[in-house]
Amino acid sequence: MRILFLTSGREVPSSRFRVLQYVPYLEQRGHHCVVAPSKPPKYRGWPWLGNRLSELPRAGARTLDLLRAAWSRFDVVVVERELFSSGITFFEKQFRRIAPTLVLDVDDGVFLSAPQKFQELATLSNTVVAGNRLIAAYSEKQNPRTVVIPTSLDLSRYEYQPPTHRVDRPIVLGWTGTAGNYPQLGLITDALRQLPADRDYELRIIAEREPPAELTSLDNIKVRFQPWNAEREIEDLRAFDIGLMPLPDDEWARYKCGLKVLQYLALGIPAIASPVGVNSEILTHDQNGLLADSTAAWIDAIERLADDIDLRRKLATAGRTTVEATYSVEKNVTLWEEVLNSAAAT
Template sequence: MGKKASSRFDGPVVPGPPSFGDMRILFLHSGDRVPSARFRALPVARRLRQAGHRCTLASSFPQKYDYFPWLGFRPSQALKRIVRFAHLVLARLRRYDVVVLDRELFDNPTVAMEERFRKAVKRLILDVDDGIFLRYPEKFARLAQMADHVVAGNRFLADKARTYNECVSVIPTCIELDDYPQRSPDDGAQSPIIIGWIGTHANVPYLAIVAPALRRLAQRHRIELRIVASSADPLQDLDLQGVPFRFVPWQGEHEVREILQFHIGLMPLPADQQWTRYKCGLKLLQYMAVGLPAVASPVGVNAEIVQHGMNGYLATTVTEWEEALAALIVDPEKRLQLGTEARRTVKSRYSVEVNLARYLEVFQAPST
């Protein structure tokens, strides 16, 4: 039904400070623990405020995919609707120049609330970072049609959005580099080599793709598989026999610290699942942002982010995974070389600072 939510109330609406900025922008986001908000709406709003624009952050409460156990699932969903009605009143009173919709308001097939916002605002931007249309195709079609502009996290999402709206821009999921310090170079004597993965517990099963290579490598090298996720339950179904591994519970405030302890990052994805094709490569970008070399499946946008042998490695077969990881395990200079180029890639193409102008261009375009 959904995840349990924290009962801590940090306010569903956070008005920006008064300023003489050019625009008033309302961000309808999913919650500060939801990746689409954490890596798109919130850092963009922060940068826009610094530039003098007036931004209001309106969060789902409880957060979009959460519920309060003490209140119950259905009452929690009703509370979300009440909070969004309050945001609707706010939108009508303040007459924002732009309203940015993070994916959708509710994780269900309904569109009635979004239609109310459409009638109340001057310009509506739909921001999409995942294949939400695979769950609710009719809903996505309606949202894309009613939006003045769709911002897609990659070209695969953009192609789908253009089926319903010709005003589509690709702006990748970005990293706020100020939050990701560059990792210190290895001294060559560190052991074991930590091969790390970070993500949602629902995606832990993807590690089965690389597990055979890790089992082989563990016979020849001192390695440790480090898994950072919200739950360890999916690990029971992985065959990691002979692979030393450590599970670390995910905490948002500590995730960068955990990534900095890795020597190598992993992003395996199955090629035969539709959902993975539309992912925006977030964990890959997180590794690269701190200067980590990563090995990833060439699925979806991963094949565009990673330039094989220059800023990371791409691998499909067990042999390819084994060879790529082995090359990095034994060669600290190679890890440094690829990691340095990886961070340079993020800085030049996938940082919030670089892509902010593209958001402004979309926000300031005249509505048709």
């Protein structure tokens, strides 16, 4: 098949993990794939123009993509999330008119802020691909042709390394994400401040922008910021001894796809996460990770892993097995191929 992927941006997490990882695998199977990222990236825009005014150059770029799609006669057009963060659905409708098949991929609760827009896009599509079962349950109300393909990792890049016991440096507690999600990390600052002073801890933060002062002034813990870099991402994550994924128990967080946890598990980093949404499906407490729902639970979980290297190794081994079984690109590319073939047949 000839497949056109319309994505949010080259370095936007949803584009990298929902689309770009799969392209080489689909091409190995004989499909011709073209990726057309938003220009400038969706949700951010050009700093000197602002996100709202950046919709104008985005529209210009999508017009060129539309002309290319009309000329090239793609079999399937895949829209990652939505083409514009505003209420515009004009371009999706135009792509639907010229493409035999339209597939919508959703990995977040984008419908919470714009339910009418999502309804339009879902009903417009031959198939909706949902990143988890909660998103699928919502989508099925608009389009019964909804399929779950979980957010996955290319394990050829994520080499597993079991935890090691090193007494010559602090226990590194790690968090990675976009700067817009810093409030999530802020949920556990009380727990971090209450960790015993006789244990040497470091909080390592990886994001595209420096964290606010409330995350860097923890008194008893050294905090180190590591600017996110696509080429160093996996190497930087390997510095974590324990991976953290706190989430608020709210509607938006419940639709998250657990990417942080999956990255930790794939690399052999034992994870602690809030039991919110898909986190409780990925992690089974005390089997392949730890779940914490209060300040006391976070303190206990961190101290247990810091003190018990055998527990860290046990959780790391089971965590990697979880990713291999359910959340690998190598496994789920077959699901993508089946979805694209099925959608094209409808």
